Amino acid sequence: QVQVAESGGGLVQAGGSLRLSCVASARTFSTYAMGWFRQAPGKEREFVAAISWGGYSTYYADSVKGRFTISRDNAKNTAYLQMNSLKPEDTAVYYCAAAPGRDGVSEISHEYDYWGQGTQVTVSS
Numbered sequence: 001q002v003q004v005a006e007s008g009g010g011l012v013q014a015g016g017s018l019r020l021s022c023v024a025s026a027r028t029f030s031t032y033a034m035g036w037f038r039q040a041p042g043k044e045r046e047f048v049a050a051i052s053w054g055g056y057s058t059y060y061a062d063s064v065k066g067r068f069t070i071s072r073d074n075a076k077n078t079a080y081l082q083m084n085s086l087k088p089e090d091t092a093v094y095y096c097a098a099a100p101g102r103d104g105v106s107e108i109s110h111e112y113d114y115w116g117q118g119t120q121v122t123v124s125s
Contacts, residue, residue, distance in 0.1 A: 009119030022096030033102040038092035050105035093118040
């Protein structure tokens with residue numbers, strides 16, 4: 001069983017930045033596509049960003065394009081989500097997800113097999 005754990009959430013003012021980290025216990029992390037999703041109170045979980053196993057392909061939701069950057073370090077079994085120019089509407093629990101053996105990127109949550117517990121991001125106005 002692969003364990004996925006997020007960190008780096010917190011409280012930040014609008015316009016500020018945060019970097020989320022996601023560590024996966026998989027020995028073959030370099031063959032996992034990774035994704036970030038978020039869920040705000042009273043709303044359904046939504047896709048944020050995804051990255052292919054080699055890091056060559058990335059994909060973003062329109063709402064975060066140009067502000068968020070997904071990256072990965074396969075040597076550290078870690079994926080990152082750099083969030084800049086944060087807005088109050090970015091407030092949510094952010095989840096990291098792993099898709100083993102998947103090349104390319106996906107915005108579809110059920111294509112990811114392993115999920116973290118989430119980390120809270122709160123952006124104050």
